[in-house]
Amino acid sequence: MDAVTPTQVAVVGMSYWGPNLARNFDRIEGSELRWACDLDESLLAGHHAGFPRTRFTTSLDEVLADPATDAVVIATPVPTHAALALKAIQAGKHVFVEKPLALTTADARAVAGAAEAAGVTCMVDHLLVLHPGVTKVKELVDTGHLGEVLYVYGNRLNLGIVRQDENALWSLGPHDISVMLHLVGQRAVEVSATGACYLQPGVEDVVFGRILFENGVIGHLHLSWLDPHKMRRMTVIGSERMVVFDDMESERKVTVYDKGPVPRTGEYGEYIQVRSGDIFSPKIDTAEPLRLVCQHFLDCVRTGATPVADGWAGLATVEILEAMDRSLAENGRPVTLEVASR
Numbered sequence: 001m002d003a004v005t006p007t008q009v010a011v012v013g014m015s016y017w018g019p020n021l022a023r024n025f026d027r028i029e030g031s032e033l034r035w036a037c038d039l040d041e042s043l044l045a046g047h048h049a050g051f052p053r054t055r056f057t058t059s060l061d062e063v064l065a066d067p068a069t070d071a072v073v074i075a076t077p078v079p080t081h082a083a084l085a086l087k088a089i090q091a092g093k094h095v096f097v098e099k100p101l102a103l104t105t106a107d108a109r110a111v112a113g114a115a116e117a118a119g120v121t122c123m124v125d126h127l128l129v130l131h132p133g134v135t136k137v138k139e140l141v142d143t144g145h146l147g148e149v150l151y152v153y154g155n156r157l158n159l160g161i162v163r164q165d166e167n168a169l170w171s172l173g174p175h176d177i178s179v180m181l182h183l184v185g186q187r188a189v190e191v192s193a194t195g196a197c198y199l200q201p202g203v204e205d206v207v208f209g210r211i212l213f214e215n216g217v218i219g220h221l222h223l224s225w226l227d228p229h230k231m232r233r234m235t236v237i238g239s240e241r242m243v244v245f246d247d248m249e250s251e252r253k254v255t256v257y258d259k260g261p262v263p264r265t266g267e268y269g270e271y272i273q274v275r276s277g278d279i280f281s282p283k284i285d286t287a288e289p290l291r292l293v294c295q296h297f298l299d300c301v302r303t304g305a306t307p308v309a310d311g312w313a314g315l316a317t318v319e320i321l322e323a324m325d326r327s328l329a330e331n332g333r334p335v336t337l338e339v340a341s342r
């Protein structure tokens with residue numbers, strides 16, 4: 001592929017989320033939406049007018065048999081992600097997989113490993129990792145502006161959407177877990193989670209999760225679809241400053257608080273002092289995060305660069321989800337994560 005040959009993309013799963021991806025891959029320069037695929041023919045018919053240059057099919061095999069198809073975007077239900085991704089990889093296609101990469105660590109590892117062995121790009125839609133607000137927070141962490149990161153917590157709350165086939169952890173958690181892994185830059189060594197099922201037996205509506213990272217940083221998650229607040233927030237507490245990423249804010253997505261503890265002088269009996277300084281909101285690019293994600297995938301396909309959210313990053317998130325699910329079932333028992341992530 002060169003600068004003048006657009007990447008030929010197929011989107012599989014054209015229900016609720018798939019069309020958002022299809023729209024981006026159709027419009028971004030350097031890519032063409034060659035195929036839209038769904039098992040439901042009537043659903044596809046509704047998209048003919050919106051994508052006049054696209055071929056429509058109910059058969060993934062037809063998409064994969066087309067030598068012109070470069071990349072397959074998987075926006076089907078989560079239980080199907082791993083099998084469809086593996087099929088596409090075996091056909092030599094680059095893959096973009098919706099979050100979470102798979103339902104089990106074993107499946108996620110299989111996909112990441114197969115993509116690596118085949119030399120194709122594998123990216124997971126950890127949308128927020130490429131959000132300009134999160135990129136700013138990552139810069140503040142990496143440059144040491146916050147001092148030493150002490151702990152991180154995420155709030156992802158709303159009234160609905162209530163899912164029946166997955167709990168609040170699997171539905172909402174991949175976003176916050178992938179962002180925490182990205183910001184902290186360390187592997188998780190232990191997790192625990194508690195939650196409760198109010199609306200349906202066996203499906204947690206609210207989950208409180210805890211992640212212990214290798215460097216001692218603690219991450220806390222509050223996930224719920226049974227809450228009066230609509231919150232999409234991540235807070236990082238540093239030894240020198242604190243920062244909040246709030247995706248519900250239109251202008252002030254990131255706020256830096258020049259607040260923190262005053263270093264102790266070591267005198268006996270002194271009080272621990274805190275200081276409260278300026279509050280500052282840096283300008284954040286308003287680009288649509290999903291567009292950035294699609295553009296990043298296309299760039300990686302074209303250059304062979306490793307995506308920020310590659311298959312292994314997808315695996316790390318699934319490992320935490322799976323271990324938290326186990327902890328949920330055991331009333332919050334801490335679960336240790338295996339050392340080898342690959």
Ligand SMILES: NC(=O)c1ccc[n+]([C@@H]2O[C@H](COP(=O)([O-])OP(=O)(O)OC[C@H]3O[C@@H](n4cnc5c(N)ncnc54)[C@H](O)[C@@H]3O)[C@@H](O)[C@H]2O)c1
Pocket residue numbers: 012013014015016017018037038039040043058060074075076077078080084098099100125127
């Ligand atoms: N990144 C985000 O913020 C975000 C938001 C919403 C949904 N999602 C993800 O997007 C994916 C799809 O979500 P949705 O709500 O649109 O799901 P959905 O269940 O509404 O639709 C899935 C579609 O996939 C089709 N499908 C299933 N198996 C297929 C196959 N083998 N071949 C072709 N088509 C097949 C179904 O017919 C259906 O139309 C999920 O993985 C979900 O987690 C991500």
